[in-house]
Amino acid sequence: MARGLRKGLTNYGDEGFALFLRKAFIKAMGYSDDALERPIVGITNTYSDYNPCHGNAPQLIEAVKRGVMLAGAMPMVFPTISIHESFAHPTSMFLRNLMAMDTEEMIRAQPMDAVVVIGGCDKTLPAQIMAAASVDLPTVVVPVGPMVVGHHRGEVLGACTDCRRLWSAHRAGEIDEAEIDVVNGRLAPSVGTCMVMGTASTMACISEVMGLSLPMSATIPAPHAERIRLAEASGQVAAKLAVEGGPRPSELLTPSAFRNAAVVMQAIGGSTNGVIHLSAIANRTPHAFSLDELDEIGRKVPVLVDLKPSGAHYMEHFHHAGGLPALLAQLGELIDLDARTIGGGTLRDIVATAEVVPGQDVIRPRTAPIKPQGSMAVLYGNLAPGGAVIKQAAASERLLQHTGRAVVFESVEDMAARIDDPDLDVTAEDVLVLRNTGPKGAPGMPEAGYLPIPKKLGRTGVKDMVRISDARMSGTAFGTIVLHMTPESAVGGPLALVESGDMIRLDLAGRRIDLLIDEATFARRKAARAGEAPAPLPERGYAKLFQQSVLQADEGCDFDFMTAPRRKP
Numbered sequence: 001m002a003r004g005l006r007k008g009l010t011n012y013g014d015e016g017f018a019l020f021l022r023k024a025f026i027k028a029m030g031y032s033d034d035a036l037e038r039p040i041v042g043i044t045n046t047y048s049d050y051n052p053c054h055g056n057a058p059q060l061i062e063a064v065k066r067g068v069m070l071a072g073a074m075p076m077v078f079p080t081i082s083i084h085e086s087f088a089h090p091t092s093m094f095l096r097n098l099m100a101m102d103t104e105e106m107i108r109a110q111p112m113d114a115v116v117v118i119g120g121c122d123k124t125l126p127a128q129i130m131a132a133a134s135v136d137l138p139t140v141v142v143p144v145g146p147m148v149v150g151h152h153r154g155e156v157l158g159a160c161t162d163c164r165r166l167w168s169a170h171r172a173g174e175i176d177e178a179e180i181d182v183v184n185g186r187l188a189p190s191v192g193t194c195m196v197m198g199t200a201s202t203m204a205c206i207s208e209v210m211g212l213s214l215p216m217s218a219t220i221p222a223p224h225a226e227r228i229r230l231a232e233a234s235g236q237v238a239a240k241l242a243v244e245g246g247p248r249p250s251e252l253l254t255p256s257a258f259r260n261a262a263v264v265m266q267a268i269g270g271s272t273n274g275v276i277h278l279s280a281i282a283n284r285t286p287h288a289f290s291l292d293e294l295d296e297i298g299r300k301v302p303v304l305v306d307l308k309p310s311g312a313h314y315m316e317h318f319h320h321a322g323g324l325p326a327l328l329a330q331l332g333e334l335i336d337l338d339a340r341t342i343g344g345g346t347l348r349d350i351v352a353t354a355e356v357v358p359g360q361d362v363i364r365p366r367t368a369p370i371k372p373q374g375s376m377a378v379l380y381g382n383l384a385p386g387g388a389v390i391k392q393a394a395a396s397e398r399l400l401q402h403t404g405r406a407v408v409f410e411s412v413e414d415m416a417a418r419i420d421d422p423d424l425d426v427t428a429e430d431v432l433v434l435r436n437t438g439p440k441g442a443p444g445m446p447e448a449g450y451l452p453i454p455k456k457l458g459r460t461g462v463k464d465m466v467r468i469s470d471a472r473m474s475g476t477a478f479g480t481i482v483l484h485m486t487p488e489s490a491v492g493g494p495l496a497l498v499e500s501g502d503m504i505r506l507d508l509a510g511r512r513i514d515l516l517i518d519e520a521t522f523a524r525r526k527a528a529r530a531g532e533a534p535a536p537l538p539e540r541g542y543a544k545l546f547q548q549s550v551l552q553a554d555e556g557c558d559f560d561f562m563t564a565p566r567r568k569p
């Protein structure tokens with residue numbers, strides 16, 4: 001098989017000429033023949049002025065290059081799309097599949113024997129791992145790392161659990177304009193990803209436990225020198241993979257690895273977005289990620305990591321407490337320690353070297369968990385026949401068994417227009433319902449599931465209500481919030497049938513979310529909606545492709561033509 005610069009030559013009908021031409025062009029960069037004969041390690045560059053989370057990417061790239069060269073291979077950096085949560089309209093999720101396709105095709109198109117993908121902001125690691133699973137070239141994942149914490153009035157705070165908490169306090173009139181402006185400059189004090197257990201941290205932990213990243217890669221703070229050394233070490237590993245040809249993603253992304261990822265996601269108080277991304281990654285492999293298995297794991301695996309939004313601390317504290325290896329040591333037999341890692345050994349080897357930090361209280365023993373059950377639960381019922389997810393670890397205990405009157409919003413725009421209307425007919429015991437916010441409905445399934453508490457209730461001290469939608473929610477958010485209702489309302493899911501004033505029951509113990517209307521009324525409303533014309537398709541471009549091809553939340557919202565071939569109907 002062709003290696004290095006000889007891989008994937010353009011076919012002019014003369015292979016010698018194709019290589020001659022390729023070398024002639026690349027020599028314009030000043031490379032020697034010695035350099036061009038080496039195995040090649042590709043390195044993705046996701047730096048962007050629009051992506052402060054990846055602000056340290058240039059430094060990490062330099063360190064990876066150094067590692068590759070120290071090990072005798074040739075690094076080649078290439079750009080791909082970069083996505084930041086706050087700078088991707090209509091939503092970053094809309095672009096995740098585009099980034100996965102871009103990354104996959106650029107890895108396929110250019111000559112390389114291994115690749116290092118550097119990412120971190122929420123959608124980037126999932127997109128890169130989806131691409132890696134499809135290309136199946138040896139891949140090392142290097143997360144950019146979490147931000148360090150901020151401080152305000154003696155309080156430790158950070159992006160973006162505290163963004164939401166303090167903004168809610170501002171909405172409720174507890175924090176004035178001048179103070180919220182000061183807070184705004186203190187929530188994200190460095191480059192790196194959100195330093196709570198949001199989606200970025202969840203996906204970095206998942207990458208580490210699935211063996212795609214080196215130990216401690218999820219938790220080392222972005223600005224620390226240790227992260228630069230980790231990048232250098234990752235480059236060295238990638239050079240070795242380029243020579244040896246593996247392990248490949250297909251050798252690491254096994255059923256055990258997916259189960260281990262689910263166990264860790266439950267134990268860290270992981271983001272609900274991780275469920276969608278893991279489903280999408282699994283659908284790029286011969287293996288399935290089952291919502292039912294996730295729920296079953298959640299009944300056995302307690303939340304052990306005390307991080308916001310479920311707990312009190314931040315990623316740098318998790319790191320100083322021993323990081324993921326120390327957590328795996330606590331999880332013991334709940335993890336398959338024989339799972340392989342990119343470094344060549346198994347998780348057992350990593351656990352054997354886990355640091356024991358005296359007196360740390362961030363990673364709890366199983367005898368004293370933060371929450372007795374896992375981070376999230378999976379619900380079914382007549383409102384979610386295809387499933388829904390609730391982050392029980394960040395919910396209000398008293399609302400987990402609750403029946404209330406529906407207050408329905410047709411769309412994000414409708415919610416924005418009416419939620420703070422003083423005349424809105426709403427009480428703290430009602431259930432806020434948001435629809436048309438799923439993969440196709442919005443489109444792109446925005447993180448709109450964290451419906452704000454109506455201002456008039458917030459001002460009376462209401463901090464949480466039951467909220468349900470077909471949207472997603474930021475992993476940094478908290479509340480009694482049911483998400484990913486499947487199928488979504490825009491494709492005829494039963495959420496479309498709810499009317500304001502109906503009663504809705506959330507029954508966490510029974511794992512159900514139900515609309516309490518009789519069957520005849522349910523059928524009549526369904527028949528009435530069946531006659532409605534579907535929303536028109538966008539006329540062109542990526543939006544049209546997205547609308548035609550995006551799968552539902554339970555299948556990971558990937559495009560139907562991107563899943564592994566054996567999964568096609």
Ligand code: FES
Pocket residue numbers: 053084085086120121122159192193194198200
């Ligand atoms: Fe990038 Fe939170 S905005 S990780």
